[in-house]
Amino acid sequence: MNEPVATLEEDAGSVPEAGSTVALDHHVLAEAVGWRDRVCAEVGRVYIGGGETVPLILAAMMAGGHVLLEGVPGLAKTTLANAIAQALGCAFRRIQFTPDLLPADITGTYVFNQRSQAFELRKGPLFAQVVLADEINRAPAKTQSALLEAMQERQVTIEGETLPLPRPFLVLATQNPVEQEGVYLLPEAQIDRFLIRIRLEYPTAAHELQMLRTYDRAPPPTQAVSSVDELLRWAALVEEVHVEERVLSYALRLVRATREHGRVALGASPRASLGLVRLAKAHALLSGRDYATPDDLTALLPYVLEHRVMVTTDAAIEGAGASDVLGDVLRRTPVVDPAAGERPLPVAPGWAGLDA
Numbered sequence: 001m002n003e004p005v006a007t008l009e010e011d012a013g014s015v016p017e018a019g020s021t022v023a024l025d026h027h028v029l030a031e032a033v034g035w036r037d038r039v040c041a042e043v044g045r046v047y048i049g050g051g052e053t054v055p056l057i058l059a060a061m062m063a064g065g066h067v068l069l070e071g072v073p074g075l076a077k078t079t080l081a082n083a084i085a086q087a088l089g090c091a092f093r094r095i096q097f098t099p100d101l102l103p104a105d106i107t108g109t110y111v112f113n114q115r116s117q118a119f120e121l122r123k124g125p126l127f128a129q130v131v132l133a134d135e136i137n138r139a140p141a142k143t144q145s146a147l148l149e150a151m152q153e154r155q156v157t158i159e160g161e162t163l164p165l166p167r168p169f170l171v172l173a174t175q176n177p178v179e180q181e182g183v184y185l186l187p188e189a190q191i192d193r194f195l196i197r198i199r200l201e202y203p204t205a206a207h208e209l210q211m212l213r214t215y216d217r218a219p220p221p222t223q224a225v226s227s228v229d230e231l232l233r234w235a236a237l238v239e240e241v242h243v244e245e246r247v248l249s250y251a252l253r254l255v256r257a258t259r260e261h262g263r264v265a266l267g268a269s270p271r272a273s274l275g276l277v278r279l280a281k282a283h284a285l286l287s288g289r290d291y292a293t294p295d296d297l298t299a300l301l302p303y304v305l306e307h308r309v310m311v312t313t314d315a316a317i318e319g320a321g322a323s324d325v326l327g328d329v330l331r332r333t334p335v336v337d338p339a340a341g342e343r344p345l346p347v348a349p350g351w352a353g354l355d356a
Contacts, residue, residue, distance in 0.1 A: 024240050024290035032234060033288040035226065042087040042225045047080045048214065049207035053198055056303060057084060057172070059282040062235045065195020065275055066151055066171040068136075068307060073176060075200045078132060081172045085130035086222035088231050091166065093125035094132040097139040103146035107156040121158070126150050129166050129228065133173040137186050144190060147171070151193045168231055188266065188310075195275045196300075197307040234285065241281035242291040246343075250294050250335055251277050257329045258305060263315035264325055268308045276304045294335045302326055 040054045047054070060067050069077050078094060085092035095106055108124035125131060126147075133147065150156050154165045173194070175186075203211065251273055259267030280296035287296075302323065309322040336343065 024237065024285070028237070029285070029288045029290060032237070032285050035230065035234065036286045038225050039084075039087050042222060043080070043083045046083045046219050046222055047076060048210050049203040050080065053080070053200070054084065055286060056196060056198060059279055059286055060195050061088075061168055061170050061231065062238050062282040062285070063195060063275070063278040064168075064235065065279065066173070066193060068191075068194040068197040069172060069174045069200055070197060071174070071176075071200030072202075075202070077172075077174045077200065078134065081130060081132040083222045084172075087225050088130075089224040089227040090129035090168070090170075090231070092130045092132070093128035094134060095125050096134050097136050097143070099138060099140060101139045101143045103143050104158075106143065107146050107150075107158055110159055121163075124156075126156055127165060129168055130170050130172065133171055135176060136173040137175055144186070148190050148193065151190075168228070168235065191307055192269055192271055194307065195279060196303040198303060238278065238282045238285055240290065241284050243277060243281060244291070246336060247280075247292055247294060247297070248277065249337060250333070251280070251297050253333050253337065254297065254301060254329060255305070257333050258309050258325065261325055261329065263311050263320055264309055265312045266308075266310035268305045272305055272308050276300060279304060298330060301330065 036055060036058060039058060040050070043054050044050055057067055069080075071077065081094070082092055084090075095101075104124070106124045106126050108122050108127065110119040111122050112118075113120045136144075136147075139147075146156065150165060150169070151171050154167075154169050155162050156165065157163075202208075255268045255270075255273040255276065258264055261267070276297060277292070279300050280292040283296045283300060284290070284292040305326055306322045309325055311320055311322060311325060315321075315325075
């Protein structure tokens, strides 16, 4: 049976009501693919060479997760985040994380108004729908703790008062993998809150040449080709994507294999298995399907698990990393479990260009 659609805000317009079910017929599925292509095309006008990055971020937003972007400076991470927010009609704020950043700098604080003789709340940059946390690992532990509450609970606490954050709420955090001086290592508990990690590489020669031709003048601003209501609608419809029991079994065996691998010191958590399945459902919907397949899981596995798997010291000395472990897990884990009497599963393609 299909799961119920998640509860959404009353002002969500055409978003399905809580407890209702919506048939994912071919018209709705075609509309989902068209929405994905429309947003990607608009973002692609200002962010060249995005490839699968934008669809992955869209799927993460639909799945209710946060995204960790890792790459050297100068890869237009801020441009990417801002373009996605504008194309979706979402409020965008950027926070530059520094060692002297305080929790109140991101959550906000109460300020005394001498005219009204009362304290007024000045909301911080976390009160936006897409928040870019730039160089997240430069902030101290107290600020990270405030961000952690926002990411997990979708709320902030100011002077003992708990305030909800707007919906949707996405944290796009960036890390510089090269410069490690003056940074704080993110705790595993916070790393685990990111649904996916995307490694941004240098653009190809063709894409960089296109940038040189395009950016001799300022590009036109990104237009809103979607809305918050539309995004919330697709996020609700993710619940209607069917996941067969054998696909759930495969997801479970993949995640558990990381915990049992000989080169792993810390395997993926149950939060990872939940996130993998939910992201697979969003991936299927954006691919025009009302069901998830093993192909969805294998394509998304590196993005969901690589930052959650910690290899042993011996493996690291030998030059092995989390990506090597996940490749081994994929090779050794059968799609179906013959011992449980499972039959072969149908195979369906994901969106074009996404590989494992």
